[in-house]
Amino acid sequence: MTQIKDISRERSAELYAKAKTYFPGGVNSPVRAFKSVYGTPLFIKKGDGSHIWDADDNEFIDFCCSWGPLILGHNHSKVKEKVIEVMQNGMSFGAPTALENELAELILNNNKFIEKLRFVSSGTEAVMSAIRLARGYTKRDKILKFEGCYHGHSDSLLVKAGSGLVTFGETSSAGVPKSFADETIVIALNDPEALQKAFADFKDQIAAVIIEPVPANNGLLLQTKEYLQLLRDTCTQNGTLLIFDEVISGFRIGFEGAAGYYDIQPDIITYGKIIGGGLPVGCYGASAEIMSHISPDGGVYQAGTLSGNPVAMAAGIAQLSELLQPGFYEELKNKIEVFVKDIQQYADERGYKFKIFSIGSIFWFAFTGQESISRADEIDPASMENFKILHRELLNRGIYMGPSGYEVGFISSAHTKADLEKAKSAIFEGLDLVFSK
Numbered sequence: 019m020t021q022i023k024d025i026s027r028e029r030s031a032e033l034y035a036k037a038k039t040y041f042p043g044g045v046n047s048p049v050r051a052f053k054s055v056y057g058t059p060l061f062i063k064k065g066d067g068s069h070i071w072d073a074d075d076n077e078f079i080d081f082c083c084s085w086g087p088l089i090l091g092h093n094h095s096k097v098k099e100k101v102i103e104v105m106q107n108g109m110s111f112g113a114p115t116a117l118e119n120e121l122a123e124l125i126l127n128n129n130k131f132i133e134k135l136r137f138v139s140s141g142t143e144a145v146m147s148a149i150r151l152a153r154g155y156t157k158r159d160k161i162l163k164f165e166g167c168y169h170g171h172s173d174s175l176l177v178k179a180g181s182g183l184v185t186f187g188e189t190s191s192a193g194v195p196k197s198f199a200d201e202t203i204v205i206a207l208n209d210p211e212a213l214q215k216a217f218a219d220f221k222d223q224i225a226a227v228i229i230e231p232v233p234a235n236n237g238l239l240l241q242t243k244e245y246l247q248l249l250r251d252t253c254t255q256n257g258t259l260l261i262f263d264e265v266i267s268g269f270r271i272g273f274e275g276a277a278g279y280y281d282i283q284p285d286i287i288t289y290g291k292i293i294g295g296g297l298p299v300g301c302y303g304a305s306a307e308i309m310s311h312i313s314p315d316g317g318v319y320q321a322g323t324l325s326g327n328p329v330a331m332a333a334g335i336a337q338l339s340e341l342l343q344p345g346f347y348e349e350l351k352n353k354i355e356v357f358v359k360d361i362q363q364y365a366d367e368r369g370y371k372f373k374i375f376s377i378g379s380i381f382w383f384a385f386t387g388q389e390s391i392s393r394a395d396e397i398d399p400a401s402m403e404n405f406k407i408l409h410r411e412l413l414n415r416g417i418y419m420g421p422s423g424y425e426v427g428f429i430s431s432a433h434t435k436a437d438l439e440k441a442k443s444a445i446f447e448g449l450d451l452v453f454s455k
C-alpha cells in the first residue's frame with residue numbers, strides 16, 4: 019500500500035495565515051488548529067447531508083459532524099426551513115416565546131428522568147450551572163469528577179488527576195485559582211476503591227459527583243452499568259447529587275441519552291450539542307423539587323441574555339422532532355453495526371493492534387491490543403502517532419475525522435450505506451499504511 023498524493027490546502031493555508039493574525043492560534047477553539055495531525059486546518063465553506071467542502075473545493079464525508087450536534091447531517095431541510103420561518107419574525111427578544119415551551123415539551127414529554135429544565139447557550143454553561151445548583155442545593159462545596167471526563171471549560175472542571183489514588187485536582191489550565199481546584203476531587207474512572215476512599219476522606223463534603231456516563235472526550239471510555247449504578251447508590255447514601263453530563267450522549271445514544279440507555283436516574287442532567295440542531299443551545303434539568311432552587315424560584319442565580327433564543331429553539335425543535343420519528347435510532351444503529359463489525363474484522367484478520375469501540379452512533383479508533391478501555395490511563399499516548407498517519411490518509415481519501423486521536427467520530431442519519439462503504443475502504447487502506455511500517 020502506497021501513500022497517495024496530499025490534497026491541496028492552498029486556500030485553507032492562506033485563510034489560516036490571516037486567521038493567525040486575528041485569533042490566538044488562528045482559531046476560536048483550540049482543537050481546530052490541527053496541532054496533533056498533519057497540515058494546516060481545513061477551512062470549511064459548505065456542508066450538505068453527510069458531506070462537507072473546504073476552501074480548496076476538496077469534498078469529504080464528514081465524521082466530525084460539528085463534534086456531535088449534527089445527528090441529521092448538514093443543512094437538513096426541516097431544520098433549515100424551521101430556522102428561516104422563525105427568523106422572519108426577528109432574532110431575539112429577551113422575553114419569553116412560545117418556542118421555548120415547544121422545545122421543553124418535546125424534551126420533557128419524552129424523557130422520564132427530568133421534570134423541569136432551563137435553557138442556556140452552551141454545554142459549558144449547562145454544566146457550570148448544574149454544579150452551582152448542586153452546591154446550592156446540598157450546601158456543600160466539593161465536587162468529584164473523573165480523569166478523562168471533559169465538562170466544558172469552567173474553572174472548577176478544568177482539573178485533572180495528579181498521582182495517587184485520590185488527589186486534589188491539579189489544574190489543566192493556567193488561570194484557574196488553586197483554591198478553586200482544591201474544591202475538585204479527581205479519581206480514575208471505573209475504580210470502585212478510589213470512589214469509596216474519596217467519600218471516606220471527604221465525608222459530608224461532596225456536593226456532586228459529575229460524570230459523562232458515556233465518556234467520549236478522551237477516547238471512548240465505556241463504563242459498565244454496574245459502575246454507574248455504584249455511583250448512583252454511593253451518591254444516594256451520602257446525600258450527594260449525581261450529575262450526568264450528557265452533552266454528547268444526550269439524544270445521541272437514544273432520545274433519553276445514557277440515563278435511558280442504562281436506566282439509571284441521575285439527580286441533574288446536562289445537555290448540549292444535539293439539542294440545538296447546530297445552533298448554540300445547552301440545558302440542564304432535574305426534578306421539579308431540585309429545579310425549584312434556581313432563580314427566580316430559588317436562591318441559585320443563573321441567567322442569560324440569549325438563553326432560549328428563538329432561532330436556536332427553532333433548530334432544536336426541528337431536529338428533536340425528527341429524532342422522535344419511530345425507528346430513528348434503530349435505523350442508525352443497524353447502519354453502524356455493520357460498519358464497525360467490518361472494520362474490526364479487517365483489522366483482526368491482519369493481526370493489527372487496533373480496536374474500533376462504539377456505542378450508538380459514536381465510534382473511536384484505538385490503537386490498542388486491549389479488548390476494552392475504561393480509564394484514561396489505559397490509553398497509550400504513543401499510539402496517537404498512528405492516528406496522525408491514519409488521519410492524513412483519510413483526508414487524502416475524502417474522509418474527514420476530528421483532528422485528534424482522543425476524539426470520537428459521529429455518524430449521522432444522512433450517512434448513506436455508500437458513504438460508509440467508501441469510508442471503510444479508505445480506513446482499510448489507511449490501516450494498511452499505518453501497519454506497513
Ligand SMILES: *Cc1c(COP(=O)(O)O)cnc(C)c1O
Pocket residue numbers: 140141142143145168169170171230235263264265266290291300
Ligand atoms: C462538548 C461538551 C461540553 C462543553 O460544551 P460546549 O458547548 O463546547 O461548551 C461539556 N460536556 C461534555 C460531555 C461535552 O462533550
